[in-house]
Amino acid sequence: MHGRRVGARAGEGRASLYEEITNTIIGELEAGHVPWVQPWGTQAAKAQLALPRNAATRRPYSGINVLILWGAVIERGFAGQSWLTFRQALSLGGHVRKGERGVTVVYADRFVPLDAQQRARETGDEAQAIPFLKRFTVFNSEQCDGLPEDIVTAAPLPPAGAIEPVVESLIANSGVDFRIGGDRAFYAPVEDFVQVPPPSAFFEPINWHRTALHELAHASGHASRLDRDLSGRFGSRKYAFEELIAEIASAFSCAALGIVPTVRHADYIGCWLDVLREDNRAIVRAASQASRVADYLLGFAPGAAGVVEASGTDCAAA
Incomplete structure (x- = not known):
């Protein structure tokens, strides 16, 4: 800019x-x-x-x-x-x-x-x-x-080993049906549950926590929570837009918790580009939704008031 x-x-x-x-x-x-x-x-x-x-x-x-x-x-x-x-x-x-x-x-x-x-x-x-x-x-x-x-003066980062228990408490406090098992991570919107492979399946332990936050971001869209449209089929613009929201939301959540964000679905970049080229307001809407998701999820973290403050609309905070 x-x-x-x-x-x-x-x-x-x-x-x-x-x-x-x-x-x-x-x-x-x-x-x-x-x-x-x-x-x-x-x-x-x-x-x-x-x-x-x-x-x-x-x-x-x-x-x-x-x-x-x-x-x-x-x-x-x-x-x-x-x-x-x-x-x-x-x-x-x-x-x-x-x-x-x-x-x-x-x-x-x-x-x-x-x-x-x-x-x-x-x-x-x-x-x-x-x-x-x-x-x-x-x-x-x-x-x-x-x-x-x-x-x-910047606030100090959380000490080593302090982040993982916070994410695990967040998962438990969210009330989402969170299942560990299988060989792939996903959110099932109809049945309303998240499934993530066991931590041993991940190259780095913290990747399990990143993945959990990504799938919880999708789960936040359920009608009983933030009520987003989750009806898009794989490969559709609607599906790509929801993935964009979840990717950005998990990055915001990770950063707030002291976890370095990574890209979970780099193979969707082409689809995201199609969405942005078609609608020049899409990225603003996706980022706005992502902030709502991150605020919602971080509200379940222990000591949530110290992790995130409700930030309201996308404003200059000024």
């Missing part, structure tokens, strides 16, 4: 913001990079594994903004995941350094046009809300001077 430079004049482009975001994600996927799975822990990434947060409000960013800000920390080599607006930096006693380039994040909402409201009153029908995105510019805390020390 293009940013703004402090002290420089920046005009709003005419291109659809949805299109800008979608084209960025498509470009990453075409280059073989999956935006919700960044090279955390490698020399290419200085940033600590975490969900990005607003430094002033301490609220986590959500939806497409997570992907935008993760991409920015990798591209620019930031070590921290704290962001804030120009005014927020001033309100905290600091300032954004002159010449620093910000990152455009978005606030997603809906509105009902006046003419649609009038027609609804005349016909008695329900007025249709139109989705829109509004731009905000944020800066990483490393682009600022004079901020309080606690703003720029």
Whole structure:
């Protein structure tokens, strides 16, 4: 995403913001990079594994903004995941350094046009809300001077061995019928159960936990939970869209818990590209749904208030 430079004049482009975001994600996927799975822990990434947060409000960013800000920390080599607006930096006693380039994040909402409201009153029908995105510019805390020390200090990662029990408690607390066995992982929507092979079947033990979170993301869509459309058949656009939601949701959940995200279904990249090329709002909708899923699942983790805070709509958290 293009940013703004402090002290420089920046005009709003005419291109659809949805299109800008979608084209960025498509470009990453075409280059073989999956935006919700960044090279955390490698020399290419200085940033600590975490969900990005607003430094002033301490609220986590959500939806497409997570992907935008993760991409920015990798591209620019930031070590921290704290962001804030120009005014927020001033309100905290600091300032954004002159010449620093910000990152455009978005606030997603809906509105009902006046003419649609009038027609609804005349016909008695329900007025249709139109989705829109509004731009905000944020800066990483490393682009600022004079901020309080606690703003720029990253929270420590969980100690080794502490993550797995949290995921296992989350599974138990979710109430989902979770079965261990067989040779493949899946969620059966009609019977409403998750099945995952035993941990011994995985090359790395933590892969079992990643897989469990992915399948639980699908299970969250059941009518008794978040009620998503799970009727898509394998190979269909609807099926690919649900896989996109589950992939991003499990990446968000993993990052919040201190697990390095990975791609579970890289073979779906072609299908995801088809979905994004067909609908330039698909990635924003998928990321928004993924945040809802991650918040839902992380709510079952022990000490959930410390793991995730409800982040509401896809906003700049500002």
